[in-house]
Amino acid sequence: MAFSSSSLLRLIYPKGIFTSNSNYCILGKWSARSSSASWFNQRGLSTAQDSPGPWLMLPPEYEDGKFCDKDGVFEIGKRSYKFYSLLDNKVQTPCFDEVIRDLPLTCRGSSHGWLALLGPQNEGFFLYNPISRHHIKLPSIFNLPKLPRDQVMRSTSHTTWRDVQKLILSCSPDEDEENCRAVMINGFGNMLAFCCPGISKEWTMMRDEERGDRFYKDCVYSTSRKLLYGLTNGSGLETWDLGGDPASSPKLIKVDECNNYPSFEVFLWFMCLSNEYLVVAGEDLLLVVQHTMNTVGPDGSCFNHIDKRPRPDNPRHMTIRFDVFKHDPEKGRFEFVDSSSSLGGLAIFVGQHHDAVAIPATRFPELKSDSIYFTDGYLNGPLDGYESDDERVGDEKFSGRDIGIYNYKDKTVSECYYPWDIVKDKLTTPIWFFPSGKI
Numbered sequence: 001m002a003f004s005s006s007s008l009l010r011l012i013y014p015k016g017i018f019t020s021n022s023n024y025c026i027l028g029k030w031s032a033r034s035s036s037a038s039w040f041n042q043r044g045l046s047t048a049q050d051s052p053g054p055w056l057m058l059p060p061e062y063e064d065g066k067f068c069d070k071d072g073v074f075e076i077g078k079r080s081y082k083f084y085s086l087l088d089n090k091v092q093t094p095c096f097d098e099v100i101r102d103l104p105l106t107c108r109g110s111s112h113g114w115l116a117l118l119g120p121q122n123e124g125f126f127l128y129n130p131i132s133r134h135h136i137k138l139p140s141i142f143n144l145p146k147l148p149r150d151q152v153m154r155s156t157s158h159t160t161w162r163d164v165q166k167l168i169l170s171c172s173p174d175e176d177e178e179n180c181r182a183v184m185i186n187g188f189g190n191m192l193a194f195c196c197p198g199i200s201k202e203w204t205m206m207r208d209e210e211r212g213d214r215f216y217k218d219c220v221y222s223t224s225r226k227l228l229y230g231l232t233n234g235s236g237l238e239t240w241d242l243g244g245d246p247a248s249s250p251k252l253i254k255v256d257e258c259n260n261y262p263s264f265e266v267f268l269w270f271m272c273l274s275n276e277y278l279v280v281a282g283e284d285l286l287l288v289v290q291h292t293m294n295t296v297g298p299d300g301s302c303f304n305h306i307d308k309r310p311r312p313d314n315p316r317h318m319t320i321r322f323d324v325f326k327h328d329p330e331k332g333r334f335e336f337v338d339s340s341s342s343l344g345g346l347a348i349f350v351g352q353h354h355d356a357v358a359i360p361a362t363r364f365p366e367l368k369s370d371s372i373y374f375t376d377g378y379l380n381g382p383l384d385g386y387e388s389d390d391e392r393v394g395d396e397k398f399s400g401r402d403i404g405i406y407n408y409k410d411k412t413v414s415e416c417y418y419p420w421d422i423v424k425d426k427l428t429t430p431i432w433f434f435p436s437g438k439i
Contacts, residue, residue, distance in 0.1 A: 052085060052087065052088075052435050053085065053086060053087040053364050053366070053367075053434075054085075054086050054087075054349055054357070054359075054367075054373070054432055054433070054434055055083040055084060055085050055086070055092065055432070055433045055434070055435060056083060056084040056086070056375075056416075056430045056431070056432060056433070057081075057083050057107065057110065057115075057430055057431045057432075057433045058081075058082045058083065058084060058091075058430055059430070060080065060081050060082075061080050061082065080093060080096075081093070081094070081096050081130070083130075083433060084430075086366060086367070086373075086416075087364055087366045087367075089366075094130040094131060094133075095133070096130060096133075097128075097133050097135065103119050103124060104119070105117045105118065105119055105124070106118050107353060107431055108164040108165070108166065108167050108184075108353050109164075109166060109167030109168060109169075109184070109353055109354060110353065110354035110355065110431050110432060110433045110434075111167070111168045111169040111354065111355045112169045112171055112172040112175075112355070112434075112436060113129060113131065113172055113174075113433075113434060113435050113436030114127045114128065114129050114169060114172065114173070115127070115128045115129075115130065115433070116138070116164075116167035116182075116184075116353075118164055125137075125138045125139075125140065125141060125164075126138050127169075127173065127182070127197055129174070129436075130433075130435075131435050131436070132174070134174070136173055136197045136198045137198075138182065138195065138197060139195050139200055139201055139202045139203050140202075141163060141164065141186060141203060144186060144187060144193060144203055144205065163186060163187060164184055164185075164186050165184075165185040165186065165190060165353075166184060166185045166218070166219070166352070166353050166354075167182055167183070167184040167185075167353075168182070168183055168184075168219060168220065168221060168354075168355050169181070169182055169183075169197075169221070169355075170182075170183070170221045170223070170226075170228075170242060171223060172436050173197050173198065174436070177197070177198060178196075178199075179244060180196065180197055180198075181194055181195070181196060181197075181221075181242045182194060182195050182196075182197050183206075183219055183221065183228060183242075184203075185216050185218075185219060186203075189213060189215060190215045190216050190217070190233075191205060191206075191213055191214070191215075191216065192205070192206040192216055192219065192230060193205050193206060194206055194242065194250060204249060204250075206240065206250050206252075208252040214232045214233065214234075214236070214238075215232060215233035216230050216231065216232055216233070217231045217232065217233060217276050218230075218231045218276060218277055218278045218356075219231070219278065220278040220279065220280055220285075220355065220356060221242075221280070222280045222285070223280075224280075224282070224283060225283075226241075226242075227239050227240065227241060227242075227253075228240040228241075228242055228250070229278055229280075229285060231276060231278055231287070234257075235257070235258050236255055236256065236257050236258065237255070237256040237258045237327065237334075238252060238254070238255050239252070239253050239254040239255070239256075240252055240253065241253050256327075256329075256332035256333065257332070258287075258327070258332065258333050258334050271293060271294070271302060272291040272292055272293055272294065272320070273291075273292045273294050273317075273377065274289055274290065274291055274292070275289070275290045275292070275350075275352075275377040276288070276289050276290075277289075277290070277350045277356040278356065279348055279350070279356040279357070279358050280356075280358065281344075281346060281348075281358035282358075284326055284327070285326070285327040285329075286324055286325065286326055286327070286337075286348075286358070287324070287325040287326075287327065287334050288322060288323075288324050288325075288348060288350055288356065288372065289322065289323045289324075289325075290319055290322055290350065290374060290377055291319065291320055291321040291322070291323070292317050292318065292319045292320070292377050292402060293317065293318040293319075293320055294317065295311060295312075295315045295316075295317070296315060296316050296317070296318045297311075297312035297315055298312060298315075298316075299312075303315070316401055316402065317376060317377070317401070317402040318402060319374055319377070319402055319404065319406065319413065320413075321406075321411070322372050322374075322406050322408060323336070324336075324337040324343065324372075324408065325337060339408050339409055339411065340409075342369075342370045342408070342409055343369075343370045343371075343372075343408050344370075345360055345361050345362060345369045345370060346358045346359065346360060346361065346369070346370065347359050347360075347361045347364075347367040347368060347369060347371055347372075347373060348371070348372045348373065349372075349373045349374075349432045350372060350373070350374050350375075351374060351375030351376070351377070351429070351430075351431060351432055352375070352376070352377065352429060352431070353431055354431050354432050354433070355434075357432065357434060368405055368407065368414075370407065370408050370409050371405050371406060371407050371408065372405070372406040372408060373404075373405050373416060373432070374402075374403065374404060374405075374406060375402070375403050375429055375430055375431065375432065376401065376402040376403060376429040376430075377402070403415075403416050403430065404416050
């Protein structure tokens with residue numbers, strides 16, 4: 001099932017707000033680009049054929065139930081962890097180690113075929129490969145500065161787990177353990193820290209004394225350029241050299257103040273939440289912006305942040321649009337990619353807690369070209385969700401259901417296996433996972 005962004009607007013906006021010549025119409029353009037794949041440099045995109053393609057990591061299933069006792073301690077029945085394979089159109093159930101099955105964990109990273117798993121009260125932080133069943137212990141986050149220990153120690157699971165927003169790897173530890181780097185966005189200030197998995201005893205903060213501490217929205221590592229890119233809250237793009245020696249510290253080598261990209265239309269600012277993702281696509285660096293309606297009722301009515309009407313009992317978030325920008329390193333700015341051209345035949349995968357990935361759709365005929373595969377932009381990820389809706393905060397009660405495929409050229413959204421279910425509202429947000437090698 002597919003629906004257009006324009007038809008969606010007719011459903012959720014009162015009659016008369018948008019007219020055919022409105023500057024805010026979702027079908028309007030900011031700029032015109034010549035077509036095509038010439039806009040993207042696909043040199044460096046992987047062409048390996050032994051990968052099973054993208055999987056969607058699903059919330060765990062419990063055979064014997066799950067509950068919290070009066071002290072907030074988890075008692076967990078027998079669990080199984082499942083992944084949905086887009087190419088095979090079936091659910092895969094890898095055999096997880098006991099250390100995974102016996103702990104209430106949350107996933108804070110999916111990168112190069114590995115998961116970053118965090119235990120309750122931030123104990124038991126490690127990398128795990130569900131295919132090889134190999135795991136690597138990561139340093140404790142308790143040594144990190146500016147991380148309020150009293151808040152880290154809270155017993156409420158959804159508070160402590162937020163101390164790590166995202167973890168990515170520079171490569172698979174199986175491929176190059178000595179040069180592998182783990183980088184995470186951490187703490188209530190969303191700062192950057194790195195370590196060498198299996199080697200480092202502690203995390204090292206990534207700082208530049210001249211610029212001070214910054215709030216990071218996202219980060220991504222380019223394997224072809226061997227550079228880390230970080231997007232700051234002020235839309236600055238930082239370029240870091242992580243160094244080749246495990247004992248060396250990362251160096252900030254360039255900063256582009258990329259706050260030039262156009263202000264979003266008034267209705268996007270007023271009605272939507274926006275998530276920004278950095279994506280490495282061959283030799284190119286992209287900025288992908290996801291616009292999500294904050295609250296949409298079952299009847300299609302929408303509510304903004306100042307709306308005084310009673311909110312519906314079963315609202316949902318709804319992604320209605322994506323905008324893509326390509327970084328021009330010579331100009332030090334992002335250039336808007338008009339939808340009248342294309343994404344160069346790419347299929348792009350974005351969401352929370354994992355590497356954003358760009359794949360030529362020709363590599364896997366099952367994928368849709370010039371499309372963005374997205375998951376819910378809210379922060380609650382698998383493995384373990386909350387025991388009850390009362391443990392969730394505000395609209396997080398309704399996260400995990402905004403999943404689909406956005407066609408960048410014709411602005412339509414289609415379902416992607418895991419449609420939201422208004423009845424089953426105790427969901428955690430699925431995460432994209434790309435197994436490395438043959439299964």
